Amino acid sequence: MKIYRLKTIQNLPISKNHAWNFLSDPKNLKRITPDYMGFKILNDVPDKMYAGQIIQYIVTPLFGIPTKWVTEITHVDKGNYFVDEQRFGPYSLWHHKHFIKSIENGVEMIDIVDYKIPLGIIGRIANPILVAPKLKEIFEYRKKALIELFGPYSL
Numbered sequence: 001m002k003i004y005r006l007k008t009i010q011n012l013p014i015s016k017n018h019a020w021n022f023l024s025d026p027k028n029l030k031r032i033t034p035d036y037m038g039f040k041i042l043n044d045v046p047d048k049m050y051a052g053q054i055i056q057y058i059v060t061p062l063f064g065i066p067t068k069w070v071t072e073i074t075h076v077d078k079g080n081y082f083v084d085e086q087r088f089g090p091y092s093l094w095h096h097k098h099f100i101k102s103i104e105n106g107v108e109m110i111d112i113v114d115y116k117i118p119l120g121i122i123g124r125i126a127n128p129i130l131v132a133p134k135l136k137e138i139f140e141y142r143k144k145a146l147i148e149l150f151g152p153y154s155l
Contacts, residue, residue, distance in 0.1 A: 001116065002116065002117075002123075002124055002127075003093060003114055003115070003116050004114070004115050004116070004117070004127055004131075004132065005112065005113065005114050005115075006111075006112075006113045006115070006132070006135050006136065006139065007110070007111065007112050007113075008110070008111045008139045008142075008143070009108060009109070009110050009111075010108070010109045010143050010146060010153075011103060011106055011107065011108050011109075011153035012106050012107055012109065012146060012147075012150045012151075012153055013105055013106040013150065013151050013152070013153050013154070014106055014107060014150045015102075015106075015107070016079060016100055016101070016102045016107050017079065018150075019100050019107045019109060020078070020079045020100055022149075023082075023098060023100065023109070024048055024049050024076075024078075024082065025047050025048060025049075026041065026045045026049055026053075026055055027041070027045065027047070029041070029057075031145065031149070032141075032142045032145040032146060032149075033059075033138070033141070033142070034137075034138060034141045036060065037059050037060055037061060037138070038058060038059060038060035038066060039057060039058070039059055040057055040058045041055060041056070041057045042056040042057055042058060042068075043055065043056045049073045049076060049082060050073065050076060051073055051074060051075060051076045052072065052073065052074075053072065053073040054070060054071070054072050054087070055070070055071050055072075055073070055084075056068065056069070056070050057069050057070075057071075061090065061134060061138075062130060062134065067089065067090050068088065068089065069086065069088070069089035069090070070086070070087045070088040070089060071084045071085060071086050071087060071089075071094070072084065072085055072087050079100070080099070080100060080101070081097060081098055081099045081100065082097075082098050083095065083096065083097050083098070084096045084098075090118075091115050091116060091117060091118070092116040092117065092118045092123075093114065093115055093116035094113070094114075094115050095113070095114045095115070096111065096112070096113045096114075097110075097111070097112045097113075098110075098111055099111075099112075105153070105154075106153050109146075111139065113135065115131075115135075117131055
């Protein structure tokens with residue numbers, strides 16, 4: 001069983017509280033997801049996440065095929081980190097940790113995604129060709145969107 005990892009780090013010139021308030025509101029996911037993904041939350045969600053929260057959405061990650069995705073917020077340490085895990089969707093495993101820590105003149109945000117692709121050898125072949133590049137593209141879009149929203153980080 002092959003589990004892959006994607007790790008991204010981004011610094012922003014905002015307070016830890018501001019970063020947390022933005023990132024912990026599930027409705028803001030659409031603002032930092034590429035439009036072509038067709039991201040749409042299907043269920044009512046409160047403004048702030050909580051452990052045990054289920055979020056259902058539609059995404060169109062590859063080939064224009066809409067995919068229903070259900071995640072659960074499994075861990076929340078308010079202001080510091082949260083974890084979402086896929087309960088139903090395109091991956092055999094999706095475990096996404098979001099960390100926020102204060103640094104000089106802003107925050108450092110770290111995303112760590114551990115994922116497994118279904119379909120055995122076909123999935124292992126598809127990862128470097130399709131899946132990993134698409135995930136990197138989505139997270140690069142997220143970085144750019146956050147810079148547009150909050151400005152670039154500089155010392």
